[in-house]
Amino acid sequence: MIGQSAERKNKKVKAKTTYGISNTSQSIRRRLREIPLFVREKHLSSVIDKNYFRLHMLFYVLIALVVIVGLTYKKWLHPIFAILLGCFIVGIPCGASPSKIIAWISTGFGEMLGSIGLIVLLGSMVGILLERSGAAASMAAFLVGISGKKNAQLALMLTGSAVGIPVFCDSGFILLAPLAKRVAHTAKQPAFKMLLGLAGGLYTTHNLIPPTPGPVAAIANLGVQEVWSSIFLLGIPVSLASIGAVYVLLKVLPSKNLVAEDHLVVVDQEGLQMPPWKACIPIVLPIMLIAMGNVTIVSLDTQKGLLYESMAFFSKPLAALGVSYFVSLLLFAPALKDGLVRIIPDSMHQAAPVLFLTGAGGALGYVIKSCGLEQSISNLADIGLAKGPLLLIFAFLLTAMLKTAQGSSTAAIIISSAILQPFLILAGYSSPIQVSLLVLALGAGAMVVSHTNDSYYWVIKEFSGLRKSSDTYEFTWISLVQGLASLFAVLILYAILI
Numbered sequence: 001m002i003g004q005s006a007e008r009k010n011k012k013v014k015a016k017t018t019y020g021i022s023n024t025s026q027s028i029r030r031r032l033r034e035i036p037l038f039v040r041e042k043h044l045s046s047v048i049d050k051n052y053f054r055l056h057m058l059f060y061v062l063i064a065l066v067v068i069v070g071l072t073y074k075k076w077l078h079p080i081f082a083i084l085l086g087c088f089i090v091g092i093p094c095g096a097s098p099s100k101i102i103a104w105i106s107t108g109f110g111e112m113l114g115s116i117g118l119i120v121l122l123g124s125m126v127g128i129l130l131e132r133s134g135a136a137a138s139m140a141a142f143l144v145g146i147s148g149k150k151n152a153q154l155a156l157m158l159t160g161s162a163v164g165i166p167v168f169c170d171s172g173f174i175l176l177a178p179l180a181k182r183v184a185h186t187a188k189q190p191a192f193k194m195l196l197g198l199a200g201g202l203y204t205t206h207n208l209i210p211p212t213p214g215p216v217a218a219i220a221n222l223g224v225q226e227v228w229s230s231i232f233l234l235g236i237p238v239s240l241a242s243i244g245a246v247y248v249l250l251k252v253l254p255s256k257n258l259v260a261e262d263h264l265v266v267v268d269q270e271g272l273q274m275p276p277w278k279a280c281i282p283i284v285l286p287i288m289l290i291a292m293g294n295v296t297i298v299s300l301d302t303q304k305g306l307l308y309e310s311m312a313f314f315s316k317p318l319a320a321l322g323v324s325y326f327v328s329l330l331l332f333a334p335a336l337k338d339g340l341v342r343i344i345p346d347s348m349h350q351a352a353p354v355l356f357l358t359g360a361g362g363a364l365g366y367v368i369k370s371c372g373l374e375q376s377i378s379n380l381a382d383i384g385l386a387k388g389p390l391l392l393i394f395a396f397l398l399t400a401m402l403k404t405a406q407g408s409s410t411a412a413i414i415i416s417s418a419i420l421q422p423f424l425i426l427a428g429y430s431s432p433i434q435v436s437l438l439v440l441a442l443g444a445g446a447m448v449v450s451h452t453n454d455s456y457y458w459v460i461k462e463f464s465g466l467r468k469s470s471d472t473y474e475f476t477w478i479s480l481v482q483g484l485a486s487l488f489a490v491l492i493l494y495a496i497l498i
Contacts, residue, residue: 060089060090060093060094060371061090061368061419063089064086064087064089064090064364065086065402065415065419067082067085067086067089068082068083068085068086068402068415069401069402071085072407072411079357079360079408079411080356080357080360083357083360083361083363083364083411083415084105084360084363084364086364087101087104087105087363087364087367088101090364090367090368090371091104091367091370091371094371096370096371101367104363104366104367104370105363105366105367106363107366108359108362108363108364108365108366108367109359109360109362109363110359111362111366112217112220112221112358112359112361112362112363112365113355113358113359113362115220115225116216116217116219116220116358117355117358118318119211119216119317119318119321120211120213120216120351120354120355120358121347121348121351121355122211122318122321122322122324122325123166123211123212123213123216123321123351124168124347124348124350124351125325125343125344125347126166126211126282126321126324126325126328127166127167127168127171128171128343128346128347128350129282129325129328129329129332129336129343130163130166130167130279130282130283130328130332131167131171131172132336132343133274133328133331133332133336134274135274135278135279135282135331135332136163136167136172136176136279137176137179138274138275138276138278138279139159139162139163139276139279139280141179141276142276142279150187152183152184152187152189152194153189153193153194153197153247153250154197154247156176156179156180156183156194156197156198156201157197157198157200157201157243157246157247158201158243159176159198159201160172160173160176160197160198160199160200160201160202160203160204160205161201161202161204161205161239161243162201162205162283163176163202164201164202164203164204164205164206164209164212165205165209165211165212165283166211166282166283168206168212168350169199169202169203169206169456170455170456170459171350172202172206173198173199173202173456173459173460173463174459174463176198176202177195177198177463177464180194180195180197180198181194181195191464192464192474193250193253195460195464196246196250196460196474196475196478197246197247197250199456199460199475199478200242200243200246200475200478200479200482201243201246203447203450203456203479203482204239204242204243204246204447204482204486205235205239206409207409207413207443207444207446207447208235208238208239208242208440208443208444208486209231209232209235209239210228210231210232210317211286211317211321213351213354213358213410214409214410214412214413214414214442214443214446215231215413215439215442215443216317217358217361217410217413217414217417218413218414218416218417218439218442218443219231219439220358220362221361221362221365221414221417221418221421222417222420222421222424222435222438222439223421224432224435225316225317226432227432227435227436227439228290228317229287229290229291230432230433230436231436231439231440232287232290232291234433234436234437234440234493235436235440235443237489237493238440238443238444238486238489238490238493239486240489241485241486241488241489242444242447242482242483242485242486242489244485245481245482245484245485246478246481246482249477249478249481250478253474278331281327281328281331282324282325282327282328282331285320285323285324285327286317286320286321286323286324287320289314289315289319289320289323290314290315290316290317290320292311292314292315293311293312293313293314293315293316293320296308296311296312296315354410357408357410357411357414358410358414360414361411361414361415361417361418362414362418364415364418364419365417365418365419365421368418368419368421368422369421369422388427388428388494388498389491389494389495391420391423391427391429391438392437392438392441392487392490392491392494393441393487393491394420395416395420395438395441395442395445396441396442396444396445396448396483396487397445398416398419398420398445399412399413399416399441399442399444399445399446399448400412400445400446400448400449400483402415402416403445403446403447403448403449404448404449404451407451407454407455408454408455409446409447409454410446412445412446413442413443413445413446416442416445417439417442420438420442424438431498433497433498434494434498437490437493437494437497437498440486440490441487441490443486444482444483444484444486444487444490445483445487446483447479447480447482447483447486448479448480448482448483448484449476449479449480449483450475450476450479451473451476457475457476460475
């Protein structure tokens with residue numbers, strides 16, 4: 001009798017361990033299985049074994065990613081609609097009705113555009129002002145002038161990285177390609193290498209440093225608006241690592257001239273007479289306002305007053321970029337002449353695709369969060385697969401896969417950051433430095449790789465004047481090296497600072 005009693009007790013303990021339910025009667029388990037999976041996860045998480053749900057939830061997200069990548073890679077569907085389709089692929093199997101998913105999409109889309117819509121538009125407006133007033137060309141000429149002929153290639157790369165912060169890399173390359181050809185002719189160096197160096201510099205900061213759309217969208221998706229200044233500061237050494245890797249690679253490449261002769265020398269002096277300090281103000285001003293505001297908020301946290309409230313206002317990215325735009329108008333309006341009225345319409349035209357993509361990414365992220373992905377991935381955090389530097393590597397690989405498949409760096413960062421948002425708390429990413437490094441890891445992945453489905457790839461080909469389309473594949477290898485070098489720098493910073 002005693003032995004049988006002990007055996008029955010052991011069976012109950014085993015059943016409790018196996019199913020994770022205190023009462024193992026068949027009737028209760030049957031009733032639990034009749035409850036929709038989504039409701040069970042939300043309301044009965046303490047009594048239901050989550051392993052089944054976890055596997056299926058991650059599987060649904062994986063299917064959504066495959067569908068998004070496949071449809072955009074084959075150009076069967078625009079990325080915006082592919083992402084919205086992914087919302088249903090994730091939501092329906094989790095037990096949500098189509099009408100509920102529509103409500104989630106509307107909420108996520110609206111919240112995302114509400115948080116960064118004006119920021120992206122103002123950033124685009126400042127960039128166009130810099131481009132059309134000649135301020136960007138003035139900065140480029142100044143950096144190249146102080147470097148001398150020997151270091152002209154490095155100067156062009158640094159020029160590209162500086163211009164790539166406020167100006168889209170496509171527009172920046174179109175703007176500065178004539179300058180790169182002129183410098184190559186003066187320094188008697190291959191124009192091909194000069195142009196690739198310029199392209200690499202623009203590509204670096206376009207993916208790493210706000211206020212470019214990718215990093216801005218990642219900040220909004222992750223819900224950490226206070227990390228702007230830390231991303232900028234940490235992004236400097238990461239950008240330098242990327243630029244340094246490109247510089248070394250270009251030194252190794254053979255000195256061949258792949259640029260057609262009629263594209264080699266372009267003389268365009270417009271904008272070069274503007275003082276370089278004046279041209280830099282729209283870039284430096286918002287960064288200084290955000291950094292000074294954050295320092296003031298921390299130092300005067302217990303002594304709130306007019307100074308505190310003023311700096312708290314100007315530390316907001318929207319306010320800082322707004323100030324930068326109006327200062328740019330005062331500085332550059334005379335140079336724009338009749339073109340001033342076109343700034344806002346052209347900025348809206350440039351920013352609209354990015355905003356719609358960003359909103360769709362926000363919708364996908366909201367659906368994933370509403371379905372309880374943070375519960376489904378908690379086991380990864382428990383065993384250490386979503387903690388520390390491993391999360392940075394995973395973020396890099398996920399973004400690189402999306403970038404390579406569908407071509408848009410911004411879309412890759414938006415989708416990846418939306419998926420990774422639930423990982424933050426579980427992975428212990430609570431400090432601004434940790435979150436900033438995660439955003440930089442996403443930017444590093446968004447560089448890998450630029451090829452024929454990337455608009456920037458074709459901009460480089462057309463405005464470089466390359467004789468053959470296949471010659472542009474040199475930049476594909478450069479983008480791979482840039483991404484890996486940036487990830488390596490991010491991991492080193494994590495090891496030092498965390």
